[in-house]
Amino acid sequence: MPTAVVDLAVRLGVQPAAHPPCVSLTQAGHMKRTLESDSWMAFKASQTIATDRCAFDWRAKVGPFGLISGRDALEDGDGRFDITALGVIPLARAQHTPALVRGELMRYLAEIAWAPHAILHNPELRWRVDGPDSLSVSAGVGATASEVILGLDSDGRIATAFAPDRPRSATPPILPTPWHGRFSDYRLVDTIWVPTVAEVAWSLPAKDVAYWRCRVASWNADGVETAREQSKRNRMTGPS
Template sequence: MTVLLWVGIALAALVVLAIGLRALGATRWTELVRTHTTQLESGSVGAQGRLPSPARFDAHELEGLPPPVGRYFRQVLTDGQPIIAAARIEMTGTMNMSAAGEQWKPFTSRQRVVTRRPGFLWDAQVFMFPGLPAHVEDSYIAGNGRLIAKVAGLFTVADSQGEGEIARGEFMRYFAESPWYPTALLHSQGVRWEAVDNASARATLIDDPITLTLLFRFDDAGLIASVHAKARGAGAGKDEVMLMLPWDCAFSEYQRQGGMLVPMTGEAAWVRPAGRQVYFVGHVKTLSHEFLP
């Protein structure tokens, strides 16, 4: 048997092995995400009575809010708008995998959000190499944060979960992304607003024992342009030390969805000593909401 034939057989075997490992990894990852999604939904059902919430938005609720906040709600909601109980978001975009340089990789993602007790699960595929995706879960479920990344769904490269700063950071993501489910920012949904100036306001939300306060900035059209946190934990790899850095989310390209005005593009950035470093840019492909009965 010729050397070339042996090489061909070996390459074919490697291809078959790679396909089998990828299929196995995808199956295991799907099972993991399904388990965590069940936990997310169970926590939401158990929290239905958490807030004495109206089923619909009443414009009288805006009385006494800081001026830019009132303008925002008048722009994005209409009187009688049903209150959002859950959302599904599908996105495509790019992520910078390097803290010091530029290593942008494409991703696709599906996200489930619940609001009765704040929670979400972001299930993404980041295409690190051709034919070899990394599966990533970012989630906040029943007061616990989680960031897991596995190459091909099998080989763990990041695993950070529990309470403390990881939970605080994931709850922060839920709160900052509220422009995609804007009724979650209403006073009746537990958010307390504090005036800063004519173009910004602080918002506070509690999911005991975590209390968060973020700075919301509004553009000339009255829409949320960005959300800022003084500090969020950065670094979740196996050997990484978590750093506390200022953190920004920015939103743009607002469109009407389900009677509400929501952004179709979002980005996230760390504010490092050298300046603001964007590490995530996502574009909404589909967005659907479920409402309180």
């Protein structure tokens, strides 16, 4: 593993001997129903991210009273994207295709800022140093091979994530499109620096279109929120 990658993990507070199997976080934010929409829908979500393999599970409640549920996940090498009403009525489900897996893998790689233990402990990741402020991380093989470029801020923490060809559709035409995310407002949780603000956008021919924004309400490194972790929410969501 390149020294610059190990240094990134250390700057984010990861201790080589510490190896939680996953991290968990909760979010509150807004997202667009379509890229053409001018309106934003509020959501609340919970997410787990594995640190020893490429896997995550994001579950959200959207709209009035949280009547619409969304699930975006990568499990056992397969992608999943479902939308239901009242938790049981299916509204949309993405087909299981290599394009869906690539999209979910890219999300996992981009969100490694929220699971920094994976930098040292996920053997599925491949790293490349592109420059003093840029690292590339990849995973998958063949039709699902995926890569994301991570940009570092002046403190050496992850500030941006970029993929030049993330699929916008799980089925043809898959519309590979430049896609990028931004992370900011890092807060110290125990020994780990966690970005608490994020935004994601597609780079369309005419302009960049942001479609997802969130603030992290809670974060912990064992996948189960404790009373101690709950007591930290004010510190994470309060004024800087």
